[in-house]
Amino acid sequence: MPSRPDTIRARIGALASFDGRYRVLHLTWFAFFLTFVVWFNFAPFSATIGEELGLSREQLLTIGLCNVALTVPARVLVGMALDRWGPRRVFGAILVYAAVPCTAFALATSFEVLVASRLALSIVGAGFVVGIRMVSEWFPPREIGTAEGVYGGWGNFGSAAAAFTLPGVAVAAGAIGGWRAAIAATGVLAAGYGLYYLRAVTDTPEGSSYARPRRQGALEVTSRRSVYALLVLNVPLVAVLGLVAWRLQRVGLFSTRVLVVILATLAVLLVAQSRRIWTVNAPARAGAYDEGDRYPIRSVAVLSASYFVTFGSELAVVSMLPTFFADTFGLSAVLAGATASAFAFMNLGARPIGGLMSDLMGSRTRTLTTILLGLAVGYGGMALVGSAWPVGLAMAAAMCCSFFVQAGEGATYAIVPLVEPRVSGQISGIVGAYGNVGALCYLTLLLFAGPTAFFLTIGASAVVVAGISRFLVEPAGSFADAHGEVVDLADPTPVAA
Incomplete structure (x- = not known):
């Protein structure tokens, strides 16, 4: 095996190339970067938006909370979608979709529209999941940590890039809308890149096949004990939505009665998801997987x-x-x-x-x-x-x-x-x-x-x-x-x- 310094130098040098799997890596981390620019395009303008629309501090905090509210279920659902349809199409769809809530937020004149559009934008935060599988399809296991680290680290920098660049964009666009133009521009940029991404990459290298789950609708597990473990893992993913609802009620967005209705709805959703996990994993409950097929x-x-x-x-x-x-x-x-x-x-x-x-x-x-x-x-x-x-x-x-x-x-x-x-x-x-x-x-x-x-x-x-x-x-x-x-x-x- 090569010595570690040689391996490190070789990997750093390879990252500077734009060929083969490194081309896919660079195109994919930039797609993730744009989703984070979109996802975090509110923070640089929170004070300006609050002053222009007469929002209280509690209302601004509520908008910030809405920005992450639906990311939890979206990441789970996007994970299912990309296993079924492949990362190329799913990432392209998320980037194109981003233009719609971005435009709605940029045109908003009321607190209610700001909240609704920010809830819709929180789905864009699920884009991170897509590139993880894309990168893993293109890089061998011995390089996957480095590749996924570059993807996650450089893409995650989109949040900081939004904070540093969007105020300047707003100043430059002052005559045609200021912060509204800057936020709308991030959506347009994301949608344009999404269309390009659909043409620029493939889900796997030439000659490789894209492995899909045998069963759809919930994570496929491979033993009876794993079914019960997955049921337990699913509980916090639904319960945290109740925490979000409680915090929104706490700042006065809706009444206690509405909170009770939301919590009851989430309880029904948890039961429905649990039933789906139970049904999809009937083979695991029956012990149908050989030891070599289990994870x-x-x-x-x-x-x-x-x-x-x-x-x-x-x-x-x-x-x-x-x-x-x-x-x-x-x-x-x-x-x-x-x-x-x-x-x-x-x-x-x-x-x-x-x-x-x-x-x-x-x-x-x-x-x-x-x-x-x-x-x-x-x-x-x-x-x-x-x-x-x-x-x-x-x-x-x-x-x-x-x-x-x-x-x-x-x-x-x-x-x-x-x-x-x-x-x-x-x-x-x-x-x-x-x-x-x-x-x-x-x-x-x-x-x-x-x-x-x-x-x-x-x-x-x-x-x-x-x-x-x-x-x-x-x-x-x-x-x-x-x-x-x-x-x-x-x-x-x-x-x-």
Whole structure:
């Protein structure tokens, strides 16, 4: 095998090319980048929109919450769609769809239209799931961590790009609509790229077939015990929608009676989904799968918990960090926002590094566990930040913590596509949805606890997830040169299956 430095240099050099699988990688991360530009195009203009339309702080917070409200179920449903129809068509459809709610939001003159269009836009946040399967189809297992890390890290940077570029676009378009023109432009750009993406890529390399689930309508599992585990995993994905409804009722968007109706509807939905899982997985309940056809559902559960802690904490911290820096150090809103933006900027390097470490360290599970422990230490350091600290040191602590957060995301998705490639879209959707569940849970905690307790809780939950990661099963063929090969983890040299 080549030495690690040679491997690292070779991979970095290959990323500069625009040929073969690297062309697909670059086209796909940019598609994801645009979905995040669209998804986060409200934040840079929240104060301006509030002033122009006479919105209260509570109403602005409500719009921000609506921006993520439907992303959880959308990621699950998009995972099912891409396993069935392929990532090329699904990603193209999401990008084209983005133009519709973007235009509606840009033309809105009332709080109700802003809420409705933002709810519709929250679906665009599910685009992340699609590229995970596209990239995994084009890259061999031994390179998948690096490729998925670049896809996730560079695409995720779309949120920071929106914050830095859209205000300038609005100024330039001042005579023809200002912020409205800037937001509408993101939708038009996404739709145009979606049409291009449909023509520019294929779901698999030439000569490869696209594996689809044997059964549709719910994640296909392979043992009776896995059916019960999937039923349990499904509960938080529905329950978090009740949490969103409660928070919307709390700011006065609707009455307690309406909240009760929503919660009852969600209960019916949970029963219906559970019944669907039970029906689709009748063969698993009957023990119809041979040992060689089974995959461990516990790996899906552990990876979901990992993304809950990593991506969930990233979304939550990015939302609160500007206010935290402003309150702690007396900084202006602009300076606090710029200082806190360092947390998001780490995505460009940290997430690819996490994936690269997973590719090179010899065990994907041990790599993830180590990074999660580093994340816990990072949040412990953030809990110590106070007004007596120099601002530069506090910023350094935030960036150090951010490195482990985003490296953990990269290490998580270095494993996700390998658990069971045939249903990797749905597995990716569930794991991705748990990231949004984590964000909503941590932000709800922040309503009742101060920043110190907030950071300590995230750190403690990272320790717990690192502990349960011992139940994570190293995927067969984790370091193979091609899909379908088997690798002896003690000697990571591919052998024929």
